Amino acid sequence: MRGSDSYTEGLFTMRRLDDFVPANHPLRRIRIMVNEALAKMDELFSRMYEADIKGGRPSVPPEKLLRAMLLQILFSIRSERQLMEQTRYNMLFRWFIGLSMDDDVWVPTVFTKNRQRLIEHDAIVAFFNEVINTAEKKRWLSGEHFSVDGTLIQAWAGHKSFVPKDGDDDDAGGTGSFKGKKRSNETHESKTDPDSKLFRKGKTASELRYMGHTLTDNRHGLVVNAMVTQADGFAEREAAKMMIKDARQAVADPKTEVTLGADKGYDAAEFIEELQRLKVTPHVAQNKSGRSSAVPDEIAKTEGYALSQRKRKLIEQGFGWAKFVGPIRQVMVRGIEKVDQLFVLTMAAYNLTRMRTLAELRPVAA
Numbered sequence: 001m002r003g004s005d006s007y008t009e010g011l012f013t014m015r016r017l018d019d020f021v022p023a024n025h026p027l028r029r030i031r032i033m034v035n036e037a038l039a040k041m042d043e044l045f046s047r048m049y050e051a052d053i054k055g056g057r058p059s060v061p062p063e064k065l066l067r068a069m070l071l072q073i074l075f076s077i078r079s080e081r082q083l084m085e086q087t088r089y090n091m092l093f094r095w096f097i098g099l100s101m102d103d104d105v106w107v108p109t110v111f112t113k114n115r116q117r118l119i120e121h122d123a124i125v126a127f128f129n130e131v132i133n134t135a136e137k138k139r140w141l142s143g144e145h146f147s148v149d150g151t152l153i154q155a156w157a158g159h160k161s162f163v164p165k166d167g168d169d170d171d172a173g174g175t176g177s178f179k180g181k182k183r184s185n186e187t188h189e190s191k192t193d194p195d196s197k198l199f200r201k202g203k204t205a206s207e208l209r210y211m212g213h214t215l216t217d218n219r220h221g222l223v224v225n226a227m228v229t230q231a232d233g234f235a236e237r238e239a240a241k242m243m244i245k246d247a248r249q250a251v252a253d254p255k256t257e258v259t260l261g262a263d264k265g266y267d268a269a270e271f272i273e274e275l276q277r278l279k280v281t282p283h284v285a286q287n288k289s290g291r292s293s294a295v296p297d298e299i300a301k302t303e304g305y306a307l308s309q310r311k312r313k314l315i316e317q318g319f320g321w322a323k324f325v326g327p328i329r330q331v332m333v334r335g336i337e338k339v340d341q342l343f344v345l346t347m348a349a350y351n352l353t354r355m356r357t358l359a360e361l362r363p364v365a366a
Contacts, residue, residue, distance in 0.1 A: 017095040027074075027096055029356045034070065037130035038063045041123070048121045060106055060114040066127060067097045068111070073326050073349045081108040115341070124341045128226070128348040135222055135351065140358055145218040146247055147261040147312035150236040151319045153228070153339065154330040155196035155208040162188050162198060162208060195336040199231035210336065212328065212343045213239035214318055215247060218261070218307075221314030222354060226347040228340040237271045241278075248278050259283045261308035269294040283308035321353070322346045 021028065045062045068083060071093055077083045087093045087105045094101065118124055135141055164187060185197050190208055200206040213236065215225035225243040229235040244260050251258060258280045264287035272294040275282045283305045286293035299305055322328040326346040331339050 017091055017101065020091045021095050025092075026353075026356060027092065029359055030074075030352045031067075031096055033131070033134055033352055033355060034067060036134060037127055038066065040130050040133075041126055044121060044123060044126055048117055048123065059117075060111060061098075062114075062118065062123065064098050065111070065114055065118070066123070068093075069115070069345060070349055070352075071096055073346050074353070076325055076327075078327075079108075079332065080111050084108050084111060115338075119337050119341050124345050124348075128344050131348050131351050131355075132222070132224055135355055138355070138358070140220050140222060140355065141217045141224065142219040143217070143251060144256055145259045145261075145308065145311070146224070146244065147216050147218060147308070147315045148213070148240040148243065148266070149263065149312070149315045149319070150211050150213045150239065151323075151328075152199070152201060152204070152207075152231065153210040153212050153328055153343070155190070155193050155210055155339075156330065156332050156334050157190040157193040157196050157208045159208070161190045161192040163191055165189050193334040195230065195334075195339075197231045210331070210339050211235045211239075212319075212322075213243065214315060214347060215240070215243040216315045216318065218259075218311040218314070220354065220358060221311075221317060222351050223318050223347040226344045228336060228343045230336065237266055237268060240266060240271070241274055244275065244280055245278055248280055254279070257281060259304060259308055261285075261312035263312070267294055283312075285309060318347065318350050321350050326350070 041062075048062065049059065068087070071077070072080070072083045077086065084105050084107070087097065087099070091101075094103070099105070132141075136143070162183060166187075183198065188198070190196050193208065196208040196210060198206050199209045199211075209231040210228050211231040212228050213226065214223045216222060217224050225246060227239055227243070229239055240260070240262065244258075248258050259282075260275060260280050261283040262285065264285045266284045267287040272282045272284065281299060281304075282295055283299070284295050286295050286300055293300075319328075322343075326349065328343060328346055331342055333339055333342055
């Protein structure tokens with residue numbers, strides 16, 4: 001019998017938002033880990049909002065703000081305005097953020113302004129670290145064997161914004177054409193995003209870019225450190241030194257062997273010497289294209305070296321996820337601080353998705 005195409009809305013409902021979310025929904029396990037991390041940040045949040053005792057309108061709760069920012073990354077939502085629009089009618093989003101059916105959704109401009117406070121207090125970095133602490137307690141990290149790599153991030157700025165620093169417009173005709181005109185980071189800068197730099201790598205075209213760097217643990221490919229720098233030919237190795245130094249210091253026993261895998265771009269004498277000074281075994285791919293490698297052959301012939309070379313490829317999964325699911329292919333924020341915040345939060349989101357899978361596959365380790 002054909003059903004009737006009618007619609008009758010009840011005046012009241014006795015169901016909770018939680019009832020509408022399937023018991024096996026992937027966000028359930030992620031939300032548990034997120035809430036555990038946020039609970040440990042309560043003292044930081046209290047310091048951030050000490051000025052509230054002077055009165056004024058309550059701001060966006062930082063816990064809800066961070067959950068909403070994670071949703072924006074996990075569901076590839078382009079802008080805060082679109083995020084707020086979808087939160088109005090999406091029960092899953094309201095449940096994850098912590099909003100009831102009757103709660104008002106924030107104005108996009110208010111939501112955007114509140115992110116600045118997170119930058120000032122390094123709340124995103126603190127959240128990233130708490131996610132890593134969870135992974136460590138679950139024994140999903142080796143803590144000894146790492147890989148490093150970098151990726152280009154296209155800035156939210158175009159070639160037309162790249163003008164001379166002295167103020168003289170080299171395209172006075174307004175055609176937007178720079179053919180035959182020499183431009184460089186020494187003489188020009190973007191007027192919309194001065195922190196971005198004109199950079200090309202390999203066969204790619206020169207674009208205004210940043211460079212993102214990650215340090216991953218070889219056991220499951222989880223990102224244990226992430227940062228953004230300006231794009232130049234030395235940024236990858238300099239960032240790698242800083243990140244592996246932090247990882248080396250975190251190892252309790254100084255006699256424990258720590259290894260670092262990397263591609264051929266890191267095969268430079270000064271970089272290998274710095275790793276050895278830090279007591280880190282360089283499992284860097286040897287570059288013997290018309291030159292000798294800085295990586296000793298006795299290291300390259302070991303079984304551990306071969307294992308590191310296989311494991312280091314896991315780092316590309318994080319970059320791929322960040323660019324195809326996350327917002328890192330071309331960021332829609334300007335300034336290195338905001339780009340860094342977005343990159344670190346994206347890598348935290350990536351870790352959470354991998355940790356959710358690990359929790360299902362390895363419940364005993366949990």
